[in-house]
Amino acid sequence: MIDRTTGPRPESRARLRILLLAEEAAGAQVLRMIAERGHVVVAVMTSGAARPDSPSPVRDLAERLGCPCWPAEWVRERGFSERVRAADVDLLLNVHSLYLVPGAVLNASRLGSYNMHPGPLPEYAGRNPVSWALFRGETTHAVTIHRMVPEVDAGPIAYQASFDIEERDSALTVSVKCVQAGVPLITRLVDTAATNPAAIPAIGQDRSRRSYYGRDVPQGGQLIWPRPARDVVNFTRACDYVPFRSPWGHPVGRVDGRQVAVVKATRTGVRCAAPPGAVSDVVGGAVRVACADEWVLVHRVLTDGQLVYASRTLRPGQQFETENGGRE
Amino acid sequence: MITQELAGLRNQIAALFADVLKIEVPSHDTNLLATGLLDSLGFVELLLQLERRFGIHVEMESLEPEDFRSIESIAAFIEAGPGSQLPRSPSET
Numbered sequence: 001m002i003d004r005t006t007g008p009r010p011e012s013r014a015r016l017r018i019l020l021l022a023e024e025a026a027g028a029q030v031l032r033m034i035a036e037r038g039h040v041v042v043a044v045m046t047s048g049a050a051r052p053d054s055p056s057p058v059r060d061l062a063e064r065l066g067c068p069c070w071p072a073e074w075v076r077e078r079g080f081s082e083r084v085r086a087a088d089v090d091l092l093l094n095v096h097s098l099y100l101v102p103g104a105v106l107n108a109s110r111l112g113s114y115n116m117h118p119g120p121l122p123e124y125a126g127r128n129p130v131s132w133a134l135f136r137g138e139t140t141h142a143v144t145i146h147r148m149v150p151e152v153d154a155g156p157i158a159y160q161a162s163f164d165i166e167e168r169d170s171a172l173t174v175s176v177k178c179v180q181a182g183v184p185l186i187t188r189l190v191d192t193a194a195t196n197p198a199a200i201p202a203i204g205q206d207r208s209r210r211s212y213y214g215r216d217v218p219q220g221g222q223l224i225w226p227r228p229a230r231d232v233v234n235f236t237r238a239c240d241y242v243p244f245r246s247p248w249g250h251p252v253g254r255v256d257g258r259q260v261a262v263v264k265a266t267r268t269g270v271r272c273a274a275p276p277g278a279v280s281d282v283v284g285g286a287v288r289v290a291c292a293d294e295w296v297l298v299h300r301v302l303t304d305g306q307l308v309y310a311s312r313t314l315r316p317g318q319q320f321e322t323e324n325g326g327r328e
Numbered sequence: 329m330i331t332q333e334l335a336g337l338r339n340q341i342a343a344l345f346a347d348v349l350k351i352e353v354p355s356h357d358t359n360l361l362a363t364g365l366l367d368s369l370g371f372v373e374l375l376l377q378l379e380r381r382f383g384i385h386v387e388m389e390s391l392e393p394e395d396f397r398s399i400e401s402i403a404a405f406i407e408a409g410p411g412s413q414l415p416r417s418p419s420e421t
Binding site: 024028029056057060061104168173175179243265266285286299307309 | 332335350351352361364365367368369371372388389390391392393396
């Protein structure tokens with residue numbers, strides 16, 4: 001237990017009492033790190049705790065390590081902050097948890113509550129920052145460890161790591177880059193908290209640079225073919241979590257009255273003068289479709305609930321509708 | 329009926345899940361995606377390991393989710409070898 005009045009001596013390593021809200025493999029990685037460092041896991045709060053029959057890497061690891069496992073929903077229950085105080089929690093960590101943590105709980109741990117946000121705060125606060133960054137054509141991105149305050153993603157920044165977004169990156173691969181860069185930052189936070197908590201950076205966010213995104217899907221989820229190919233492809237990349245579910249679904253268009261969602265598309269660099277939305281030739285399993293400035297190669301589409309090669313359902317000479325959401 | 333090679337391949341993949349990805353898969357036909365056993369981080373690590381251990385390079389543009397549904401389907405995908413990612417005929421897709 002840490003000395004509650006003076007904190008640990010510099011260079012000595014305290015055994016922290018940590019409450020971890022976590023989901024997915026990223027949460028399991030952080031749990032493993034905490035256990036390897038010999039800290040006390042007060043509890044692991046994860047959605048799998050309340051559903052013993054459903055798979056949960058965090059719950060399974062917690063059970064193997066002998067850590068208490070609490071349902072994630074408890075964080076919203078009245079009086080939960082008292083439970084946190086009673087448990088003498090030093091640090092609350094949130095790694096991919098699905099729940100907003102109430103203000104009273106945030107203040108119930110001695111050294112504070114920290115979140116791993118997959119975006120370059122103060123920009124890209126809120127929901128789906130990876131998808132928004134891809135949609136907006138960003139070429140760099142970042143993961144941020146910040147102290148949680150009642151306003152979402154607005155607390156002081158402890159650590160941030162940036163990385164490039166490559167042309168071939170999708171929402172899936174950028175999300176993974178966030179985890180790969182973010183877990184070492186959480187480790188650094190825990191190590192600093194254990195040796196000299198006063199040294200944890202707390203850089204106030206520049207409110208003038210803050211951008212916040214909510215639940216809305218851009219363009220109402222519609223592909224707009226009369227836009228530059230870059231924009232069309234970026235929207236598909238922003239939704240590409242294949243083989244996992246995309247929070248935005250996939251951008252849709254209509255061909256001959258039928259809805260077709262574009263799942264994978266790449267730029268060709270070949271200029272075109274055809275009407276936007278025109279389906280041209282077949283290239284392997286893909287088809288070329290005209291945008292405002294160049295052809296894009298549409299590889300995979302979702303139609304009638306099936307993920308198929310585009311050439312299976314789109315034929316040369318067909319035309320994506322460019323009205324009712326298709327026009328800018 | 330499966331060959332001895334395919335059975336061995338399935339066991340190697342199961343060991344990869346247990347030892348490297350730290351994911352305990354109940355059986356070779358467990359649906360890894362629908363059950364949530366495999367998430368985005370685990371999936372990308374799986375692709376890296378398949379490339380490293382089996383020389384399988386998966387093009388993201390032609391990635392077929394069905395190939396990664398279970399240990400059985402991953403083994404079948406690896407056994408099909410190079411060319412298995414070529415577009416399938418409409419009747420197969």
